[in-house]
Amino acid sequence: MVRTCAQFGDHEADGDAKxxxxxxxxxxLRLLAQRIDQLAGQIRDLERHLTGLVERHFPQLLVPVGIGPDSAATLLITMGDNPERLSSEASFAALCGVSPVEHSxxxxxxxxxxxxxxxxxxxALYRIVQSRLRFDERTRNYYERRIADGKTRREIIRCLKRYAAREVFNLVRSGTGPREVA
Incomplete structure (x- = not known):
């Protein structure tokens, strides 16, 4: 529909109100369609830039299932310029808001x-978990096993988010760290 609307031309009206x-x-409609095309092009350019930046600095983050450039960039921003300041994966989990809090x-x-x-x-961790639940066999097996144990979906998602945070932390800390940007 957007392509069709973008092709609408100016036709001279003969004065009829209709x-x-x-x-x-x-x-x-033509102006809106042209604006949509322009914004879609800008989004593609920004996604390409973001992917390039993540690949240049932490390419190991894009290897695991479910971690895309958007989620990787968000988690790297949360970690900050100095990931060594985080003493453990538990501190990163707390920083992301996925550390468990007891309420017994x-x-x-x-x-x-x-x-x-x-x-x-x-x-971002939630998106990673949702993607893994959909596409990763190990995650689906874990989910089914925990459901059989009597856990709720919410509890399982909480555990999976913590596992994802642990994995991201270990990938970033084991990496060489960010290189100088030219």
Whole structure:
């Protein structure tokens, strides 16, 4: 529809009110379609740039299933310029808001998600987990096994987000670190 609307041309109206409304509608649709095409091109350029930056500095982050350039960049931003300041993967998990917080009552021990931390990093980890649940056989097997153990979907997602945070932390810390940007 966008391509069709972008091809609408200017047609001279003969003065009929109905034609004038149609012509104005066609002009508005053409301008909107052209703007959509322009923005889509800019998005593609920015995605290409972002992918290049992540590949240049931390290419090992793009290897695991589910970690794309957007999520990798978000997590790298959360880590900051100096990932060595994070002493452990637990500190990174807390920074992302995926560290477990105990909320037990009586004899039962339960954990919930940490509501603190960087919400964008938390959302990036959620996207990674959702992607893995869809495409990664190991993650689906883990999910099925935990469901059979009586865990809820929310509890399983919390555990998977923590595993993803651990994996990202270890990939970044084991890497050579960011190189100088020219």
């Amino acid at each position: 034609d004038a409304v149609q012509q104005a509608t066609r002009i508005a 009552s009586g004899r039962q021990r339960h954990h919930r998600l940490n509501r603190g931390g960087d919400r964008r990093a938390n959302a």
